[in-house]
Amino acid sequence: MLKLARKIGPALLAVTLIGAAAGCGGGDSDTDADSSGGDSTPSASEGGGGGGDADLLVWTDSLKIDGVTKVAEAFGEANGITVKVQAISEDLQGSFVTADAAGNGPDVVVGAHDWIGNLVQNGAIEPLNLTADELSGYSEKAVQATTYDGKLYGVPYGIEALALYRNTDVVPDEPATLDDAIAAGQKAVDEGKVDSALNLPVGELGDAYHMEPLLTSMGGYIFAYDDATGYDPTDVGIGKEGSLAAAEKISQLAKDRVLRTSISGDNSIALFTSGKAAFLVSGPWALADVQKAGFGYAIQPIPGFQGQEPAAPFMGAQAFMVAANGANKDIAQEFVNNGVNSEEAMQTLFDETKLPPAMTSVQEAVEDPDIAVFAEAANAGAPMPAIPAMASVWEPLGKAYSAIVSGKPADTTMKSAGETINKAIADAG
Numbered sequence: 001m002l003k004l005a006r007k008i009g010p011a012l013l014a015v016t017l018i019g020a021a022a023g024c025g026g027g028d029s030d031t032d033a034d035s036s037g038g039d040s041t042p043s044a045s046e047g048g049g050g051g052g053d054a055d056l057l058v059w060t061d062s063l064k065i066d067g068v069t070k071v072a073e074a075f076g077e078a079n080g081i082t083v084k085v086q087a088i089s090e091d092l093q094g095s096f097v098t099a100d101a102a103g104n105g106p107d108v109v110v111g112a113h114d115w116i117g118n119l120v121q122n123g124a125i126e127p128l129n130l131t132a133d134e135l136s137g138y139s140e141k142a143v144q145a146t147t148y149d150g151k152l153y154g155v156p157y158g159i160e161a162l163a164l165y166r167n168t169d170v171v172p173d174e175p176a177t178l179d180d181a182i183a184a185g186q187k188a189v190d191e192g193k194v195d196s197a198l199n200l201p202v203g204e205l206g207d208a209y210h211m212e213p214l215l216t217s218m219g220g221y222i223f224a225y226d227d228a229t230g231y232d233p234t235d236v237g238i239g240k241e242g243s244l245a246a247a248e249k250i251s252q253l254a255k256d257r258v259l260r261t262s263i264s265g266d267n268s269i270a271l272f273t274s275g276k277a278a279f280l281v282s283g284p285w286a287l288a289d290v291q292k293a294g295f296g297y298a299i300q301p302i303p304g305f306q307g308q309e310p311a312a313p314f315m316g317a318q319a320f321m322v323a324a325n326g327a328n329k330d331i332a333q334e335f336v337n338n339g340v341n342s343e344e345a346m347q348t349l350f351d352e353t354k355l356p357p358a359m360t361s362v363q364e365a366v367e368d369p370d371i372a373v374f375a376e377a378a379n380a381g382a383p384m385p386a387i388p389a390m391a392s393v394w395e396p397l398g399k400a401y402s403a404i405v406s407g408k409p410a411d412t413t414m415k416s417a418g419e420t421i422n423k424a425i426a427d428a429g
Contacts (some may be wrong), residue, residue, distance in 0.1 A: 003097070014419060024092065032051040046268070047353070052306030053082060053161065054082045054083055054084035055076075055081035055083065055328055055331055056072065056075075056076065056081060056082070056083040056084070056107050056108070056328055056332065056335055057083075057084050057085075057086070057107050057108070057110045057326070057327075057328075057332050058072050058083065058084070058085045058086070058106055058107065058109075058110065058143065058335075059085075059086050059087075059088050059095075059096060059105070059108070059109045059110070060085065060086075060087060060088070060092075060109075060111075061087055061088060061092050061110075061111075062087040062089055062351070063090070064110060064318070064349075064353055065085060065087040065114065065372055066352045067348055067349045067351070067352030067353050068085055068110055068349070069085045070348050070352065071339065071340060071345045071348055071349060072085050072335070072339075074344075074345070074348075075335050075339035075340075078339075079334075079339075081331065087283065088104070091150070092111055093111060093112075093115050093118070093119075095129070096109045096111075096119075096124065096323070097119065097124050098119075099123050100122075100124045100323050100324060100325045100326070101122070101307070101325070103125075103325050103327075105323050105325065105326065106123075106323055106326060107322070107323055107326035107327065107328045107329065107331065107332035107335075108320055108321065108322060108323065108326070108332050108335060108336060109125070109320075109321050109323060110318065110319070110320050110321075111318070111319070111321065112145050112316060112317070112318060112319075113142075113154060113156065113316065113317040113318070113319050113383065113384070113386055114145075114316065114383075114384040114385065114386045114390065115386070116146065116148045116153050116154065116321070116386040117148060117385075117387045117388045117390070118209055118388060118391070119153075119296070119321065120148055120149070120153065122386050123324055124323065124324055124325075125154075125321045125322060125323060125324055126153075126323070126324045126329070126333075127151040127152060127153055127324050128152050128153065128154070128155065128322060128336060128337055129333050129337050130152055130155070130337050130341070131152065134157070135341075137157060137359055137360060137361060138358050138359050138360060139159055139359075139363070139375075139378070139379055140379075141159065141315050141317075141378065141379055141381070141382075142156035142159050142317045142358040143156070144227065144230070144383050145159075145315065145316070145317040145319075145383035145384070145386070146317055146319050147230075148230075148386055150190070153319075153320075154317075154319030154320060154321045154336075155319055155320045155336050155337070155340050155341050156317040156318065156319045156358035157315050157318055157319065157320065157340065157345075157346055157349045157350075157353075157355070157358050157359070158317065158318040158349065158350070158353055158356060158357065159315060159316065159318075159355070159357075159358050159374075159378040159379070160283050160284050160315070160316045160317075160318075160355055160356065160359055160374060160378055161283065161300050161313045161314065161315045161374060161377040161378040161380075161381045162209075162210065162212075162213060162281055162282060162283050162302060162313035162314075162377065163281075163282070163283070163300065163301055163313075163373055163374055163377045164181065164279060164280070164281060164299065164300050164301070164302045164303070165272065165279065165280040165281075165282060165286065165290055165297060165298075165299055166181075166278070166279055166297060166298045166299070166300070167194070167272070167275065167277070167278055167279070167295055167296070167297060168189045168295075168296035168297055168298050169295045169296045170185075170193050170194055170275075170295075171184045171185065171188060171278050171279070174298065174300055175303060176303060177303050177304065177305060177306045178213075178214075178217065178302065178303050178304060178305050178306075178311065179305055179306045180303075180306075180355065181198065181278075181279050181303070182197055182253070182256075182258055182279075182396050183199055184197075184278065184383035185197025185198050185258075185277075185278035185279050186256070186258070188278045189278070192348070193278075194275065194276055194277055194278050194297060195271075195276045195277065195297060196260075196263065196271065196276060196277040196278070197258050197277070197278055197279065198236040198258050198259075198277065198278065198279045198280075198281070199263050199268040199269075199271055199272050199277040199279065199280045199281065199282075200214075200259060200263065200268070200280075200281040201263055201264050201265045201268045202259055202260060202261050202263055202401065202402060202405050203261060203263075203264030203265060203266075203402065204261055204264070204402060205236055205395075205398055205399060205402055206397070206398030206399050206401040206402035206405075207264070207265060207398055207401065208222075208282055208317070208393065208394055208397040208398045208401060209314060209384075209394075211250070211401050212312070212313050212314050213281070213302045213304075213311035213312065213313045214249065214250060214305075214311070215242075215243060215246045216309060216310075216311060216312040216313075217246075217304035217305045217308045217310065217311040217312075218242055218243075218245040218246035218249050218305065218308055218309070219241065219242030219245055219246070219308065219309055219310050220237055220238075220240070220242035220244075220245065220246040220334075221237035221242060221243075221360075222236070222237055222238060222385065222390075222393055222397070223235060223236060223237065223297070223385055223387070223389070223390075224237065225382050229305040229385040229391075230387075231385045231387050232275050233387055233389035233425060236418060236421055236422050236425070238393070238397060238400075238405045238412060238414065238417050238418040238421055239415045239417065239418020239421075240417075240418070241418065241423075243299065243414050243418070244411055244414055244415070246412070246414075247400075247404055247410035247411065247414040248409065248410045249305065249411065250401065250404050250405065251404050251410040252416040253403075254405040254406075254407070259405050260405065261402055261405055261406055268280060268281075268282065268288045269282055269289055269290075270289075272286075272290070272293075273289050273293040274289055274293075275293070275295060277412070280287055281302065283374070284354065284355060284356065284370075284371070284374045287299075287354070288354075288356050293421075299370050299373045299374070300373060301373065301376055301377045301380065302377070310380075312380070312381050312382060313377065313381050314381060314382065314383070314384040315377075315378045315379070315380075315381035315382060315383050315384065316378070316382070316383070316384050317358060318353075318358075320335075320336045320340045322336055343359065343361060343362060346358070346359040346362045347362050350366070352364055354371070356371050356372075356374045356375035356378060357375075363375050364426060387409070389425045389428070391428075392421050392424035392425045392428060393421055396417045396420040396421055396424070397417055397421065399417070400413050400414055400416070400417035
């Protein structure tokens with residue numbers, strides 16, 4: 001059964017009483033939510049963990065601050081402690097690593113699960129006082145995503161994955177395969193209804209994240225993956241058979257003008273919502289703009305190519321993590337292990353962020369069919385690799401995709417990317 005929030009533990013009570021005796025927080029339960037963005041980031045010279053008189057300091061980003069603040073405030077009020085939530089507007093991960101190393105960071109950071117490998121490597125976060133079994137009420141993939149080297153490092157609250165948006169005013173029928181989608185989109189282009197059959201971000205530097213469904217459907221992979229053991233950084237799939245088949249498919253789609261470097265993460269959503277594309281590959285972050293676009297739409301998990309493997313976009317999880325060098329680690333553990341780990345907190349986070357919930361009971365209670373599609377896509381996908389070796393992948397693989405779309409030979413370009421990735425991993429190891 002799912003562990004729900006319990007009363008404040010003895011360790012936290014002792015810490016709180018010590019803090020009160022020393023005059024920290026004034027001995028009251030007032031909370032302080034600071035959403036001033038990047039200017040709120042404590043400098044390394046401020047000291048005191050950057051939290052002032054607060055008993056608990058949480059860093060998040062500006063998109064999630066409302067939900068995180070409500071959950072933190074509820075925890076503070078229930079336990080008679082002061083909390084402070086700050087939104088870091090730029091490079092939250094990098095700012096956190098730097099501040100934590102200097103002893104001026106937060107007690108808790110809220111971020112993407114694929115940060116975990118880098119954060120662990122930098123000694124910036126600590127394992128939680130929870131086991132994976134104690135998170136049995138959460139999506140299995142979300143727990144896998146926040147588990148690294150056999151240890152749980154985050155309580156997940158939201159999951160996400162790419163899906164296929166369709167302008168139903170242009171293409172009324174749901175495609176069974178990605179080939180069907182492209183054909184229907186191209187027919188709409190030929191009829192002058194839209195300018196693009198499929199908006200899938202490529203850009204000048206490439207976009208390995210958005211290309212992942214195409215890679216996997218053609219039998220390719222980045223790292224070998226097993227549900228029990230996770231990713232194997234010694235088994236790189238780029239340059240092997242499946243990736244070469246994907247490269248040839250991508251090359252053909254580029255020749256057909258379906259994939260273009262002029263479509264990027266900066267404009268793909270806006271061009272779709274302005275009615276210039278039949279289909280869009282994007283995540284739940286595009287949903288609000290699509291809903292306001294003024295045309296009929298539908299969302300489905302991304303289908304695979306005809307006769308090929310299912311398309312498998314990366315699954316992502318947003319999670320609460322405990323800083324290794326925070327000033328109030330006992331309080332932080334209590335907050336994440338119990339204050340965040342409750343149906344009430346998870347419902348609040350969903351209400352404010354609209355990310356598909358990671359907790360299955362909250363996920364199942366959501367009546368929004370669009371959210372259900374993204375939850376389905378996330379639960380079917382493999383977690384984005386959180387291993388440090390992934391840092392050697394994004395740039396060379398993205399550039400390879402862009403080069404292939406720009407007309408470079410598919411086979412040799414993908415093989416060269418594989419060699420670059422393997423060498424970078426070997427050099428880093």
